[in-house]
Amino acid sequence: MPIRRDDRGRYVEVELGRVEESLWLRCTECGELVFRRKLRETNHICPRCGAYFFLTAQERIASLCDEGSFQPLTVGHSSSDPLGFVDRRPYEERLAEAQSLTGLRDAVMVGRARVSGHPVMLAVMDFRFIGGSMGWVVGEEIATAIEGAAEGKNPFVLVVASGGARVQEGTVSLMQMAKTVAARSLLAEAGIPFIAVLTYPSTGGMLASVASLADVTVAEQGAMIGFAGPRVIEQTTGERLPAGFQTAKFALEHGIVDQVVTREALHDELGRVLGVLTEGGHAE
Amino acid sequence: MPIRRDDRGRYVEVELGRVEESLWLRCTECGELVFRRKLRETNHICPRCGAYFFLTAQERIASLCDEGSFQPLTVGHSSSDPLGFVDRRPYEERLAEAQSLTGLRDAVMVGRARVSGHPVMLAVMDFRFIGGSMGWVVGEEIATAIEGAAEGKNPFVLVVASGGARVQEGTVSLMQMAKTVAARSLLAEAGIPFIAVLTYPSTGGMLASVASLADVTVAEQGAMIGFAGPRVIEQTTGERLPAGFQTAKFALEHGIVDQVVTREALHDELGRVLGVLTEGGHAE
Amino acid sequence: MPSEEPIRVLEAKVAELRQMVVDGELDLKEELELLERKLHGLKEKRYASLSDWDRVALARHTDRPRGLRLVEAVTESFYELRGDRAIGDDPALRGGLARLGGHRAVLLFHHRGATAEEQRTCRSGMAKPQGYRKALRLMDIADRLRLPLVTLVDTPGAYPGVEAEEQNIAGAIAACIARMLSMRVPTISVIHGEGGSGGAIALAVADRVIMLENATYSVISPEGAAAILWKDAGAAPEAAGALRITAPRLLELAIADEVVPEPLGGAHNDPAATADALQAVIVRHLGELHVRSLDERMAMRYKRYRHAGGSRSNPDQG
Amino acid sequence: MPSEEPIRVLEAKVAELRQMVVDGELDLKEELELLERKLHGLKEKRYASLSDWDRVALARHTDRPRGLRLVEAVTESFYELRGDRAIGDDPALRGGLARLGGHRAVLLFHHRGATAEEQRTCRSGMAKPQGYRKALRLMDIADRLRLPLVTLVDTPGAYPGVEAEEQNIAGAIAACIARMLSMRVPTISVIHGEGGSGGAIALAVADRVIMLENATYSVISPEGAAAILWKDAGAAPEAAGALRITAPRLLELAIADEVVPEPLGGAHNDPAATADALQAVIVRHLGELHVRSLDERMAMRYKRYRHAGGSRSNPDQG
Numbered sequence A, B: 001m002p003i004r005r006d007d008r009g010r011y012v013e014v015e016l017g018r019v020e021e022s023l024w025l026r027c028t029e030c031g032e033l034v035f036r037r038k039l040r041e042t043n044h045i046c047p048r049c050g051a052y053f054f055l056t057a058q059e060r061i062a063s064l065c066d067e068g069s070f071q072p073l074t075v076g077h078s079s080s081d082p083l084g085f086v087d088r089r090p091y092e093e094r095l096a097e098a099q100s101l102t103g104l105r106d107a108v109m110v111g112r113a114r115v116s117g118h119p120v121m122l123a124v125m126d127f128r129f130i131g132g133s134m135g136w137v138v139g140e141e142i143a144t145a146i147e148g149a150a151e152g153k154n155p156f157v158l159v160v161a162s163g164g165a166r167v168q169e170g171t172v173s174l175m176q177m178a179k180t181v182a183a184r185s186l187l188a189e190a191g192i193p194f195i196a197v198l199t200y201p202s203t204g205g206m207l208a209s210v211a212s213l214a215d216v217t218v219a220e221q222g223a224m225i226g227f228a229g230p231r232v233i234e235q236t237t238g239e240r241l242p243a244g245f246q247t248a249k250f251a252l253e254h255g256i257v258d259q260v261v262t263r264e265a266l267h268d269e270l271g272r273v274l275g276v277l278t279e280g281g282h283a284e
Numbered sequence C, D: 001m002p003s004e005e006p007i008r009v010l011e012a013k014v015a016e017l018r019q020m021v022v023d024g025e026l027d028l029k030e031e032l033e034l035l036e037r038k039l040h041g042l043k044e045k046r047y048a049s050l051s052d053w054d055r056v057a058l059a060r061h062t063d064r065p066r067g068l069r070l071v072e073a074v075t076e077s078f079y080e081l082r083g084d085r086a087i088g089d090d091p092a093l094r095g096g097l098a099r100l101g102g103h104r105a106v107l108l109f110h111h112r113g114a115t116a117e118e119q120r121t122c123r124s125g126m127a128k129p130q131g132y133r134k135a136l137r138l139m140d141i142a143d144r145l146r147l148p149l150v151t152l153v154d155t156p157g158a159y160p161g162v163e164a165e166e167q168n169i170a171g172a173i174a175a176c177i178a179r180m181l182s183m184r185v186p187t188i189s190v191i192h193g194e195g196g197s198g199g200a201i202a203l204a205v206a207d208r209v210i211m212l213e214n215a216t217y218s219v220i221s222p223e224g225a226a227a228i229l230w231k232d233a234g235a236a237p238e239a240a241g242a243l244r245i246t247a248p249r250l251l252e253l254a255i256a257d258e259v260v261p262e263p264l265g266g267a268h269n270d271p272a273a274t275a276d277a278l279q280a281v282i283v284r285h286l287g288e289l290h291v292r293s294l295d296e297r298m299a300m301r302y303k304r305y306r307h308a309g310g311s312r313s314n315p316d317q318g
């Protein structure tokens, strides 16, 4: 699933279907054909040029959690089509297709897990599922996960990979911004830490709601972090985008995230945060 | 008491002693000799060039309050010299001199008053009294006035004319920042409005404490509003100060105050604020 | 809205005729009455069957009452507060203290600008981070002074610009949503023009969400959806329908609590009547909210947004 | 501090001698012991009678343990949080999550920079508005996560610059003071270097204010006071005394609660011992505060600052 920015700030996708069938992936940064198995070993970082390919939710969980520790929450909402939406195709068809492609019910996986030995409640988004967009199901599962975290007194870790709101659910998708933020208040009431990991991409309605309200916000190198898409900004304002716009480094420099870490370091980084926040010692 | 900026951003004072004795004041902006009685009629605005001369606390009260409505609080702290401070002269001497010059116990007058018919608790500072600086007495009288406002359910109006903390009281004067901010929380707890009027000058420790925490902040035209003095900024950073730096307009443009009004309009402006906040109608 | 054309033509003719009658040039009273009835009938027919796309056009109508003008019509008095106390003041998102039907309130509203020059400085109502941070400041004031919060929402969306991104527009919107959820005073949002996406919901997470009949509230503009999903700009009218972004549709979805009818032909045909109707509805809801306890209001609001978009069965619960 | 010179000379000589003994060149053990006793006596005499101006020099000593280095010595682990979520990140005012003597805490501290380059970017510890707004954010986190707040104060003052004024540095400091007063968790401030005016008090309105023996806390620098009040830069030592800005004086004035003794000759002579002593004092105060109820702590803090600077009689009450 290679996806990288071109030099105009836009994004290039390689057709998923063909890639899935292939034994190799072509890096859109350096053109190298990389053996799939090799990519898994390198955590989906191009072995030639170091470019980051985004991770599926399953890959992210494997990369972040202590082995075998992920226990999915049995939330199981699926197939929400609140508007009976049809554009060129029925939304239900798109949902079914995304489900079959990803093996997921919707664009997020939630469950209990351990990270460096620390029990956490985890929600991991998947960009393959209609751009990781947040509709009713995603909102509901994130809210349910937060409720579980507050109840079980476990830190909540949200790994964002989302282009924003799920357009096909219209204003219902907009409401998920309020829903996830409302749920977030439970963590504050219970004094439970909330850690957000922003990856490629963390944009739109997802960034403008729960993803911006963590206690600790870590950006993965290679992340894209911003409210509006580069093309929208250029078209609306006529502004030229500065180099490095909406990168993880940009977000760090502008005070939007706490740290930028490499994919290899992310697991240990979360361990450090969880360690200082939760291990032993006296809490009030 | 003419005091105006020169073109280097510094301030020019005319010796108070000589001015007091004179029938005329010389406007430092246009050089005009203005008859004192005339100045009182024009609210201490130069009739030739429109420059603002600062007001004494007594003049400010006369200009803002409904006639004869001001009733001083009987706080009556005076002669606080917590450090037994002596520089080239004992601080006690300076205090006595300022008291005799101004007819005030210290740099603030507090009392109940009416503005456009609305009862308020008022605290008005006086720049003549050691630069309107805040020492123990000023902190104590402002805090006491706020307590009176909270008890009596009257809006609190603070008219700032202060160069900052009272240096001669050392760290005790710094503590007055915390004291006035602590008192301010009583207003919030009681749901009582707090209106700040920033005049010439509103700087240093006064601006960095209670004066910045009003619900509504009105700047008088001719005000100087800033944390650090222009000379300190130039000397520390080597920066050139932009035109209009730390003026009321500058503060408005940078989102620091709600409105800028002329001296003539200030009484009515406060009446408008108090009217929309307090007159009749349903409060929760 | 091109289909208004025949009505406008007939209206002009009737007006001419009426003037002739007034001037005593002709005795055409009966004919005039007949024509006026016909005109009214035409209008009723026309506006009774407004398409969603028609309503989008009405929501964006240049003469529609909006911004400061609407605020002045809805309130008895208004004192504007400016600035976010950190970066600057945003003329596209304004607010202040108001009296409204005898109630004191803190008001927040989008302002698109009345003149071309003002529209430029207000970016047609697309607010910047300092606008949303000013809104946060005014929300604090509302809670501190126990004044209910009323927001009037009308924006194409938050401003998409480089500086806005540098100043974390997303975080400012998220903070507004969180703050509106934590407000201790009654809160009412009125979506009266375009309720554009994140820029709108930042001010619309309230105890009561009221929409004017021809207002819209959407996650994306119909044109945007047409381009992305239909890959065809011409599909905007179809997208407007499919997205269900109009007040009647959002009432069905329980996203809006009440739809305030507009004068025949839209709010711009009678701004005064529109303002009166809006004020009456706001005052009614304020009255209803005032009698409830803090705990009750907070619990209702939490529940409402926690379950926003309805509850669904879990057919395949594992 | 020029009067340290003779001690330094003797110290160097003693060290030379000690090396000779170690190398077996000479048998001078007795002479060495004698000299070492003399040196210690000299130091005790010298540092027992430190003037206020001496302490100012020690507070500013370039080798004094400060900033991140001090934080690392005082804590078992530290995770830095960055940014104010609106403008940027200020390296001069830093903070994060920490473990300290087994306690979890949110830490805030000034950082002057260890290298010349870092000192430039950190403006020698003069923080900008985004620094104080980051502090506000971290104070919110402390309250939300029920973590006590510990601040380590060491700054010549807030940064005086054009941009800082544009971004309302005064308002940011005022907001920090207000926020520290409203904290629900225990709060401890340690003034360990220079506590410079508004830039210091923004982080020092706490349940407990602890000072290192040679730290200062002042409304103005002695040099500034000398220039303004004495009209003579040479009067700075006199001003340092008159202003009563040193830890022992501020303990007398009840502005500091406790003074932590420093190693002989100042903290820079034994940074590790200094850090250990500091940690022990912080942990002791945290323990004392933890057993008190929220209401009790809030009431104590309010009373303390409401009556800051003591109460005085009203001789002429009217």
Ligand SMILES: [Zn+2]
Pocket (backbone or CB within 6 Å): A027, A028, A029, A030, A031, A032, A046, A047, A048, A049, A050, A051
């Ligand atoms: Zn590559």
Ligand SMILES: [Zn+2]
Pocket (backbone or CB within 6 Å): B027, B028, B029, B030, B031, B032, B046, B047, B048, B049, B050, B051
């Ligand atoms: Zn003049």
